[in-house]
Amino acid sequence: MPDAFSSFLTPWWPDVAAFLRMGKHGLYVWPTLAICAVALAGEWLLLMQRERRLKSSDGRGAGENLR
Amino acid sequence: MSGEARLGVPAGGVRSPVELIDPARQIDVAAPAWAPTLRAVARREWLTAVRRPGDLLWHAGFFVMVAALFPLSLRPDPATLLLLGPGVLWVAALLAVLLATGRLFHDDLKSGWLDQCVLASAAAGVPLALIVAARMAVQWLLAAGPVLAVAPLVALQFGLNAAALGVLLAGLALGSAVLVALASVAAALAAGLRGAALLTMLMVLPMAAPVLVFGALAVHAAQGGAPAGAELSLLGAMLAAAALVCPVLGALALRSATEA
Amino acid sequence: MFSRLIFYFASPMRLHALAGRLVRPLLWLALALALPGLWLALVVTPADAVQGEGYRLLYVHVPAAWMSMFVYLLMAFWSFVGLVWHTRASAMLAHALAPTGAVFALLSLVTGAFWGQPMWGTWWVWDARLSSSLLLFFLYLGYLALLRANEDSARADRACAVLALLGAVNLPVIYFSVRWWNTLHQGASLSPGKASMAPEMLTALLLMIGAAWAYTAATAFKRVQLIIAEREAQARWLQQLQDDLNQSDDGGAALPAADLEASRA
Numbered sequence: 001m002p003d004a005f006s007s008f009l010t011p012w013w014p015d016v017a018a019f020l021r022m023g024k025h026g027l028y029v030w031p032t033l034a035i036c037a038v039a040l041a042g043e044w045l046l047l048m049q050r051e052r053r054l055k056s057s058d059g060r061g062a063g064e065n066l067r
Numbered sequence: 068m069s070g071e072a073r074l075g076v077p078a079g080g081v082r083s084p085v086e087l088i089d090p091a092r093q094i095d096v097a098a099p100a101w102a103p104t105l106r107a108v109a110r111r112e113w114l115t116a117v118r119r120p121g122d123l124l125w126h127a128g129f130f131v132m133v134a135a136l137f138p139l140s141l142r143p144d145p146a147t148l149l150l151l152g153p154g155v156l157w158v159a160a161l162l163a164v165l166l167a168t169g170r171l172f173h174d175d176l177k178s179g180w181l182d183q184c185v186l187a188s189a190a191a192g193v194p195l196a197l198i199v200a201a202r203m204a205v206q207w208l209l210a211a212g213p214v215l216a217v218a219p220l221v222a223l224q225f226g227l228n229a230a231a232l233g234v235l236l237a238g239l240a241l242g243s244a245v246l247v248a249l250a251s252v253a254a255a256l257a258a259g260l261r262g263a264a265l266l267t268m269l270m271v272l273p274m275a276a277p278v279l280v281f282g283a284l285a286v287h288a289a290q291g292g293a294p295a296g297a298e299l300s301l302l303g304a305m306l307a308a309a310a311l312v313c314p315v316l317g318a319l320a321l322r323s324a325t326e327a
Numbered sequence: 328m329f330s331r332l333i334f335y336f337a338s339p340m341r342l343h344a345l346a347g348r349l350v351r352p353l354l355w356l357a358l359a360l361a362l363p364g365l366w367l368a369l370v371v372t373p374a375d376a377v378q379g380e381g382y383r384l385l386y387v388h389v390p391a392a393w394m395s396m397f398v399y400l401l402m403a404f405w406s407f408v409g410l411v412w413h414t415r416a417s418a419m420l421a422h423a424l425a426p427t428g429a430v431f432a433l434l435s436l437v438t439g440a441f442w443g444q445p446m447w448g449t450w451w452v453w454d455a456r457l458s459s460s461l462l463l464f465f466l467y468l469g470y471l472a473l474l475r476a477n478e479d480s481a482r483a484d485r486a487c488a489v490l491a492l493l494g495a496v497n498l499p500v501i502y503f504s505v506r507w508w509n510t511l512h513q514g515a516s517l518s519p520g521k522a523s524m525a526p527e528m529l530t531a532l533l534l535m536i537g538a539a540w541a542y543t544a545a546t547a548f549k550r551v552q553l554i555i556a557e558r559e560a561q562a563r564w565l566q567q568l569q570d571d572l573n574q575s576d577d578g579g580a581a582l583p584a585a586d587l588e589a590s591r592a
Binding site: 249261266269274301305326 | 462463465466472473477481482492493501503505
């Protein structure tokens with residue numbers, strides 16, 4: 001058990017620089033992960049904006065535009 | 068209903084919605100029969116189109132123009148043309164048919180014709196889906212007919228041999244029917260909305276891909292001398308499925324459009 | 328029992344309450360699955376013998392592709408339920424799922440391209456899976472466009488439901504046709520190595536798929552809450568309008584009816 005556990009803790013990279021380089025594919029891997037993070041975060045940002053718009057327009061009375 | 072001049076409205080005014088689509092009073096409401104209603108719908112569609120022959124010419128002309136643009140923008144040597152021919156011809160036909168069907172129900176909704184159709188279908192006991200199917204059939208003749216008529220001339224430009232041309236025409240006949248069915252449903256969904264024509268095309272294009280693929284493959288096969296039976300029968304199967312499903316979905320869409 | 332559950336939550340109010348309780352736990356679940364998943368994917372798992380380190384994008388590409396297809400099937404399912412049993416809540420659920428599905432479809436295309444370029448030397452190839460994914464993305468766009476173009480919510484629900492069903496039926500046809508086209512043209516097949524995966528790889532993949540699912544559920548529930556609230560606010564607004572009109576009728580000729588009709592249209 002401790003053997004398997006330690007294998008889950010030991011990284012394959014010798015140092016952080018190798019991690020960032022990702023065996024010369026770093027330029028593809030990290031921007032992609034960034035794009036994914038931005039897309040998902042952006043989706044929630046839009047949802048929050050929509051919620052704020054709904055709450056702010058709810059406060060105003062109905063039919064206000066007609067008066 | 069408001070008394071404005073409309074095709075086929077009898078002079079003495081109307082007594083029932085059915086009369087508006089059937090001024091010759093061929094439908095006996097007491098004994099509902101499908102054939103006269105459908106014939107009336109088809110006749111009205113045909114007459115409306117035939118009174119504007121420019122539209123029919125436009126369908127053919129658009130097809131010719133799009134097909135001509137491709138060789139102009141690429142190298143027009145025979146080998147390239149042979150390679151491009153099937154794909155270009157099919158894309159051009161697809162666009163022509165979609166453009167023709169894009170606004171199919173849009174004006175009808177605005178003019179109130181669709182409401183009359185729904186009422187008449189209830190009055191005459193004819194399922195709305197059948198009326199939609201009749202319209203699709205006539206629309207196919209009007210949209211695909213000009214394209215099929217002009218296709219041989221354009222195919223000459225791309226150096227298609229006789230066998231390939233035959234397969235092209237057969238494929239176009241089947242494929243355009245599927246496209247008209249799909250586009251009719253999309254047009255029914257988009258009827259009356261802003262940007263209906265564009266919306267229709269956006270909705271149909273992904274679903275038109277299989278038709279395009281099989282049609283172009285069939286012609287490619289015929290060009291190489293191989294039999295195109297498999298692709299053509301797949302197109303036929305798609306047509307059978309579309310002919311069953313699309314009128315029902317179209318009727319559903321039209322009902323919700325008129326209820327809105 | 329399942330159908331009774333569906334009918335219980337077919338009331339938008341109950342769905343709103345249920346969604347409200349589920350959003351936060353699901354988000355935490357997504358985080359709880361994503362962190363170990365990413366850890367395994369980026370830190371622990373060894374490099375692929377053939378593809379080197381770049382293959383790690385598989386751990387985002389596969390979940391995105393899976394979710395984009397699964398969400399479309401869910402949309403079709405809820406559309407079917409809504410059309411057959413006339414429940415509005417199921418249509419609203421489908422509307423809530425659509426944007427998330429579209430985002431995942433786009434992400435699967437983007438991650439696939441970034442994965443393909445270092446691996447196979449090309450950003451894009453017209454093989455069966457990529458082409459079908461592109462067409463699936465277009466199907467999502469069509470659904471969203473139809474949703475936006477409709478102002479009447481009842482018509483929007485039914486129209487989008489019809490479109491979702493039509494698209495779902497077409498999806499296998501599309502895939503089959505593109506596969507046929509691809510095999511005949513001997514195109515390059517970009518299937519990720521079908522070799523058996525090491526257990527850490529499989530675990531990482533399953534964790535990431537689970538995280539994507541939890542995220543989708545959370546986002547869909549949040550969005551359905553907003554949709555329900557927006558429609559309720561609009562209904563209240565219209566009701567208020569009606570009440571004002573009735574009141575003004577009683578009190579005198581304050582607002583001519585034609586004015587009201589014109590501004591409501």
